[in-house]
Amino acid sequence: MKYILASASERRQELLHRIVNDFDIIISNFDEDSVRVGKNVEEYVIEIAEGKAIDVIKNINEDAVVIAADTIVTLDNKILGKPKDENHAFEMLKLLSGKTHRVYSAVVVINTKNKKVEKKCLYTEVKFSEITDEEIKQYIETREPLDKAGSYGIQGYGGIFVEKINGCYYNVVGLPLNSLNKMIKNVI
Numbered sequence: 001m002k003y004i005l006a007s008a009s010e011r012r013q014e015l016l017h018r019i020v021n022d023f024d025i026i027i028s029n030f031d032e033d034s035v036r037v038g039k040n041v042e043e044y045v046i047e048i049a050e051g052k053a054i055d056v057i058k059n060i061n062e063d064a065v066v067i068a069a070d071t072i073v074t075l076d077n078k079i080l081g082k083p084k085d086e087n088h089a090f091e092m093l094k095l096l097s098g099k100t101h102r103v104y105s106a107v108v109v110i111n112t113k114n115k116k117v118e119k120k121c122l123y124t125e126v127k128f129s130e131i132t133d134e135e136i137k138q139y140i141e142t143r144e145p146l147d148k149a150g151s152y153g154i155q156g157y158g159g160i161f162v163e164k165i166n167g168c169y170y171n172v173v174g175l176p177l178n179s180l181n182k183m184i185k186n187v188i
Helices: 010-016 041-058 086-096 133-141 157-161 169-173 177-187
Strands: 003-005 065-075 078-080 100-111 117-128 162-166
Touching: 003 010, 010 169, 041 065, 041 100, 041 117, 065 086, 065 177, 078 086, 086 133, 100 169, 100 177, 117 169, 117 177, 133 157, 157 162, 169 177
Parallel strands: 003 065
Antiparallel strands: 065 078, 065 100, 100 117, 117 162
């Protein structure tokens, strides 16, 4: 069976290689802004991941297992997306300093041959230690936070701010491996 990852994320590609040796990458053109946040967070993130998977399926003409994911960070039920610029990244990291936030990752796996679909959303609680303005500025200089939900990557330099987590580490990275492995088995 052919596998397709609907993501340009190098982190997700690296993680998927731990489950599936050979897969293609097709980047979705799904308009994430078309999904309204009015629903609960889990439904919102699942809808985005599902939209990415369906968009990719429309552009292939062979049977495949399509895997799509989306990750968001929330603080006090407010979504902290990817920063618009360095100032926005600074503001987000300042908000997260000393607080516990949630990272939600939704994964959708669709087998186009047998029409089986698996959808799941997990959250992990992440506690940041207090971080100084200088530490935030130094982190932003690495450029790492500029393409990450919540303006940090736990697997990179941003991991130094993480005091503790409650839940799946790989969920914070963007692809919950244990859940994904079970989901793939369920659709095959």
